[in-house]
Amino acid sequence: MHAFNLDTHTSAFIAMSITYLLFALHTLAYHVDTLSPATGKIPTTHTTVSTGKLNHTALLDMSIDFAVDPQENATAVASTMPTSTLAALAFGPDSGYVYEDRQGHVVKRENIEYDLTGLxxxxxxxxxxxxxxxxxxxxxxxxxxxxxxxxxxxxxxxxxxxxxxxxxxxxxxxxxxxxxxxxxxxxxxxxxxxxxxxxxxxxxxxxxxxxxxxxxxxxxxxxxxxxxxxxxxxxxxxxxxxxxxxxxxxxxxxxxxxxxxxxCQCRLKLVFASIFRQFKWKHVALIIDRSDLFSLTVGKNLEYGLRQEGLLSFVRELNGNEQEPYENYLKDASMYARVAILSLRGELVRKFMLAAYTLGMTNGDWVFLDVEIFQSSYWDDHDWEAGDAFDSHARKAYEALLRVSLLQPTxxxxxxxxxxxxxxxxxxxxxxxxxxxxxxxxxxxxxxxxxxxxxxxxxxxxxxxxxxxxxxxxxxxxxxxxxxxxxxxxDDNGDRDADYSISDLDPINGKFEVVAYYYGLHREYSAVAGKKMHWPGGREGPPPDVPRCGFLGNAPECHGNELTIMYGTFAFAIFLGFSFLVVYLMCKAKTVTSEAHTNKNLLEK
The missing domain is CATH 3.40.50.2300 (Response regulator)
Incomplete structure (x- = not known):
């Protein structure tokens, strides 16, 4: 048996350390939860004490005389459940603790942790x-x-x-x-x-x-x-x-x-439908780029929704990675509509608008729409300006384009x-x-x-x-x-009723400016007060849903004068023919009479 002789300073230091440790444990041990295991036995208490990087457990029941600290940055919890009711205290990585009875049945599992401020x-x-x-x-x-x-x-x-x-x-x-x-x-x-x-x-x-x-x-x-x-x-x-x-x-x-x-892309149909109701458009064409995922999904959602509303009259898909004569798509669409949605990536929108310009479809008889959720290179560049020789034509063509976007907070x-x-x-x-x-x-x-x-x-x-x-x-x-x-x-389905902006190109500054909103709460088109829509070709209003002479230009009312002229010409031709025939017969009869008279005179001689 060895005796240890400690000087006064050492003894005092040890006594102070023990006192401070006991005080710290007493101070930090106030986070106590009461647990009631399914066995119905005596409730247990436990306290988690966080000290710096490691989390430690203060034990309040002397029947368990050990603490467990399984890993750094994890909380270990010990229980004061009497040893008679506790067979094991099992810990897993970041999984809290599990009480088990003597038969190995899980009684309680829970994660409880506090920070240094007691939260x-x-x-x-x-x-x-x-x-x-x-x-x-x-x-x-x-x-x-x-x-x-x-x-x-x-x-x-x-x-x-x-x-x-x-x-x-x-x-x-x-x-x-x-x-x-x-x-x-x-x-x-x-x-x-x-x-x-x-x-x-x-x-x-x-x-x-x-x-x-x-x-x-x-x-x-x-x-x-x-x-x-x-x-x-x-x-x-x-x-x-x-x-x-x-x-x-x-x-x-x-x-x-x-x-x-x-x-939700599924509700874009409501935004477009509100625009179409506002301007009384009921015949709509939709062109979809299936090579671009965003364009494809937007286009398919619009196709499904607008078809249910009875607004779609023409739908075509194309592979935007292939060089095609885009004019042909527009010519086909012109047989069914004068309003066209371009569900295309930005670069392709510009090509279609230039094709429309070439075909004379941007002078006010047509209107085009596209979707740019917000300006981002991720959606491709939807601007008319590309720095090439066609910028002036593109700027003019984009005056016929309306753009739907999410309402960006400012x-x-x-x-x-x-x-x-x-x-x-x-x-x-x-x-x-x-x-x-x-x-x-x-x-x-x-x-x-x-x-x-x-x-x-x-x-x-x-x-x-x-x-x-x-x-x-x-x-x-x-x-x-x-x-x-x-x-x-x-909404009551857990989806946001988002707000959108509708923009058109200001012909003066060449920038898209918001002219209307779609508010998800009211689900209706709302024009910006004091803001005028710039319609192409200097028009004061939107193009009609159906052209005066029809999509094919064969409406009867547009051919009234032509028929009158045609029928008049035909009648005049008949009249001339009949007159010619009468004159001819009269002349013929006169000639025959003259010849008969001449022959009679010859015979008398």
Whole structure:
């Protein structure tokens, strides 16, 4: 037996250290939850203490004299359940804890974690495509999610002693190959209570199904975008998937926890139909580029919707990668309509408008429409100016073009938000160029997270369960609020009724300017007060639905004078013929009489 002799300073230091440790444990041990295992035995208490990088567990019951710290950045939880009722305390990576009785039956499983300020932490999963150079990838939308999480943690959840923490993952392309696996990791390993993203439709679809099964709310700022070009090769396969997603996402029976915060291509038909009603157009042609995925999906949605409305009279598809005589498509369309929708990528819109100019279709008798969701190189350049010898003709031709776009926010609040996104994007190794706008989808993700925070706040305030995804989702549907992108209206199916702008080309400055809006809430066309539509050819109004002489120029009323002249000419010809015949007969009779008289005289002699 050895005796240790400690000097006074050493003894005092040890005593102070022990006192400080006991005080720290006592101070940090106030986060106590009561658990009632299914066995009905004595409730247990547990406390999580976070100290710096590692999370440790303070044990309050001396019947368990050990602590477990399984890994860095993970929370280990120990129980004060009496040893008589506790057979084992099992830990898994990021999976909380599991109580088991002596028979090995699972009694309770839960994740509970607190931060240093005493807020209970819940994880939310952020799942987006990365490095796609698309307007909805992680590098652009991630900063908006971060900003929104910061706001809802501060404004909505802090009063409830709760904090949301982001768990982030990304996938390389717009497909469903990896997204569901990543979502499963988030659910089982990180115990997320909600999902933010994906944006791409084919990645979103399987994740939304899983989220519904797990009863987790899922928010997206997009939801319509198709897979990458290099992943799809068969057009019929694309269209089949498009049709399936459109049908299933419309009724939401298979995605009851999914909320889409952006626009739905399925509702573009309502925007165009409102324009056609405004100007009394009932015969519409539609030309679709099947080689461009966005043009194809927009075109097919318009074809399906406008055909139901009885507005389509002509539809043609083309392969935009092939050089074709575009004039032929316009000539064919002219036999059925004078209003044409060009669901084409920007470069091809310009070629068609130049062809229309050559055919004399841009002088006011025709009107063309296209879709540019917002200005972005991702959608191709829809401008008339290409820096070539045809710019002057293109500018003139574009006076006959109306453009439908999402209503892009321009208020000071949004500009301040955009400035923050630009700064925070650097943390994602991305820099916005001077010409790139912080687009609508980025704002839609912010509004989606903000709406999720409102739903959490309302649920907690009424004593609800923050893990009840269906209940959380129902609080997000069928409501309106003012978001960073303006007025946000989510319908009773969990889709946003987006607002759109209708623009035409100002012939003076050569720029597209907004002349009308389509408001999703009211679903009607609304002209901008004091703004005049510039109709081509100096016309004061829109071209008629049907030309005066018909699409083929053969209306009877246009041929009245021609028939009169034709019938008059024919009658005059008959009259002349008859007169000639009478004169001829008279002359003939006179000649015969004269000859007879002459012969008589000869005979008398």
């Amino acid at each position: 209970r932490v819940y994880n939310v999963g952020v799942l987006m495509a990365s490095h796609l150079d698309s307007p909805f990838d992680l590098e652009r939308c991630g900063p908006a999610v971060d900003l929104a999480l910061d706001v809802i943690n501060r404004e909505f959840l802090k009063p409830h002693k709760i904090k949301l923490r982001k768990v982030q993952a990304n996938y390389p392309s717009c497909s469903g190959a990896k997204a569901p696996g990543l979502a499963a990791d988030m659910h089982f390993k990180n115990d997320v209570i909600a999902f933010i993203g994906p944006a791409c439709a084919f990645a979103l679809e399987p994740v939304a199904r899983l989220a519904a099964y797990w009863n987790s709310p899922i928010i997206t700022g997009m939801g319509d975008q198709l897979p990458s070009d290099d992943e799809l090769t068969v057009t019929s396969g694309i269209l089949g998937k498009i049709h399936k997603w459109k049908n299933e996402s419309t009724d939401k029976s298979k995605y009851p926890t999914l909320t889409r915060m952006s626009y 208020n000071p609040e949004y500009q301040g938000f955009a400035d923050k996104v630009r700064v925070m994007a650097k943390a994602y190794n991305y820099s916005f160029s001077d010409s790139e706008e912080v687009n609508f989808f980025i704002g839609a993700f912010y509004d989606g997270v903000y709406l999720l925070g409102m739903a959490f706040n309302e649920t907690l305030s009424e004593g609800g369960d923050i893990r009840d995804g269906m209940a959380i989702t129902r609080r997000m549907w069928n409501r309106s609020f003012h978001g960073i992108t303006g007025h946000v209206r989510i």
